[in-house]
Amino acid sequence: MTIKLVTATVLPTPFAEFRLHGFLADNGKEHVALTLGDVSTDSPVLARVHSECLTGDALFSLRCDCGPQLEAAMQKIAAEGRGIILYLRQEGRGIGLINKIRAYAEQDKGLDTVEANEILGFLPDLREYDVAAEMFKQLGVQQIRLLTNNPRKVTKLTDAGINVVERVQHRVKTSSYNQRYLATKADKLGHLP
């Protein structure tokens, strides 16, 4: 897998004026990184590795906690004045948008998120993080403090060669709609409460 940093620009947001870096991978996928401040010094950088969730990030879905997690990451980084968000295009834990909608339809019939993936013939989580390691490297990021509740993500990023020096809890408010989704993450996917 090779990925190239193609271009960068300023991205003003309600939280801070970030820098937006556009990457193109050799499989045609386009990924982005948002940075604030100088992330290339050796002091550990507050970081979020966020997997695309169109429904949660853009359509305000209450089925998951992705949108509020993205917003909270931007706020926390703005408050520190330094940090990075990798926005990776691995929708639906890697199964893609249409398959995620299929999985939601199975969940409507009573399955949990893991069972729904399995009935469609997918492993529960197909995400890969080599691309993240390469993006951090190209932006000069040496050590990160990772915003996540997912210890498997820490392991996978470490295996991909990223120096995760700290896990920073990244819990957001829950609702009645995403309670089962969060419970399944804790029970079956090893997420911390």
Ligand SMILES: Nc1nc2c(ncn2[C@@H]2O[C@H](COP(=O)(O)OP(=O)(O)OP(=O)(O)O)[C@@H](O)[C@H]2O)c(=O)[nH]1
């Ligand atoms: N297959 C599938 N993917 C889902 C479902 N709900 C959310 N997702 C995807 O899950 C991804 C986010 O992963 P999560 O498991 O919520 O969280 P995480 O990134 O592992 O851990 P955190 O860092 O704590 O957020 C996004 O790509 C979502 O599109 C679902 O029901 N089925």
Ligand SMILES: [Zn+2]
């Ligand atoms: Zn989501």
